[in-house]
Structures are given as structure tokens and as C-alpha cells.
Amino acid sequence: MTPIKHRTQTMMRSLTLALCLASVGGAAMAQGGFGGRYPDQGGEAVYKAICQGCHMPDGKGAVGAGMYPPLAGDAKLGAKTYPAFVVIRGQKAMPEFGTGLEDAQVADVVNYIRTHFGNGFTDTVTAEEVKSMRPARAPTGTVRAPG
Template sequence: MNSLKIAVAAALALLASPALAQSDASMLFANPSKLTQTDGKDIYNNICAGCHMPEGQGAVGAGMYPALANNENLESAGYPIYLIIHGQKGMPALGGVLDDAQIAAVVSYIRTNFGNSYAEEVTVQEVTDSR
């Protein structure tokens, strides 16, 4: 699993193009069908932490990866749901890689960790409605 983290981090660091199509994000993963994690923490650690860092502190390097820790933009679940599905700038669209339940799980995780206390659980229906 460690090699997956390294591969994802390297691939995401190379994708600074805002024109990355949603279907192109699946190229980041050797076999997207093997992305079977359903726990938000596991999804975060295996896909998101490579750029946003293990404690959500964000980073600046090959690109600017915003901090998720203590992030007021996460108050509304719609914001991170939209970004994960559709991408933005250096953030690739992961809507074609993650299913609605996985997106709901990881958004719930980041909204209740890293100093964030937005306790309302994100539902699969909210993600489905955002597509």
C-alpha cells in the first residue's frame, strides 16, 4: 500500500493543469477498480494525504495544496464534494475514480478531523445530487 501512496503523490504533483478531464483522473491509478476503500480515513491516507499531507496541513512545492486543517471552507459539505468530483486547478477530478459512498466517507472524515468540527455526516445522496 505504501507504493500506492508514493505513486498517487507523484502523479498528483505532476498534474497542475486545470484542463484535466474527469475521465483522465483514472490514469493516476494502476487499477481504479481496486480502489475499494470505504473508510474515509483510509481513502484520505491513500489518495489525499500525498498532497494535503497526513495531518491535513497542506503543502507548497510542485504546486500549492491547501490545508484542510481548521478550514472554514469545509463548513458546507457541498464545497469539498464539488472539488473532489470535478477538480479545480491542480486538484484532479476524482468523480470518475471514487464512487458516491467513498466521496461521502472522505468528506465526512475531513470535516470531522484536523481541527474541523463539522459533525453533520455527509450522505451518499448529497454526493449523488452534486454530480
């Protein structure tokens, strides 16, 4: 009876996914809901809409039980592709923003961060360069609605 059991599991799994989507239900009404895109255009607007939630309006980060690293005076920002890579793919607790942001939005915000908060880098990253850094396959999957 193995094939039947296998089929049952597969059905259960696809059903679970359907239910997850269903339970998101109303949440999916929201702009973007889970997943979805950010409307903000220009480096400053993207920073103020997204980044400052954790890295703070002054770019100095914050410390609690863990910490958000400061972007102000961060030597790692010297390599222009590094921050772009982190924005696209995420790093540790930081979620990826590659699926929610266009190439130009990523480039704009990276260039903004590298020229503000005491950072004075003169080279810039382009949307084309951002595009080339994206993973071959965008991350997929549903995150369940929280309780």
C-alpha cells in the first residue's frame, strides 16, 4: 500500500499549502500581504520605508538582546557589491529584500547608504550590476500567517 500512503502525503502537503494560503486570507488583501513589492522610489525613500526600521533613522543601528549593525562608518560598505548582495539575499536575521525590490531600488538604496551616515564612497552600483547578483532562482514558498 506504499503508493497510496505516498499519494496521501503528497495530497496532504498540497492541501496544507492551500490552507496556508487560505488562512492568510484576509492578510493577502493587504498591499503586498506576504511577499509583494515596495512602492518606494529613490534611495532615500527606500531607506526611510524599509531600512530604518532596523538600522534606525540615523543609521546607527540598535542594541537589545541582539543588535542591528550600524551602517554609519561601516568599512564593509567599501565594497559596493557587499551591501547590494546582503539586501538581495538577506543575512542571518535580516530578511531578503530581493523579491520585494526592483534592481533600481536596490541600487538606489545602496548608493544612498554609501553616501550618507558619514559614509563617503564615490563609486556607485548600477541596476545592471544588481541584476547580475541575484540568485539564479528567486526564493519560493509561503510563510504561514502568524497566530
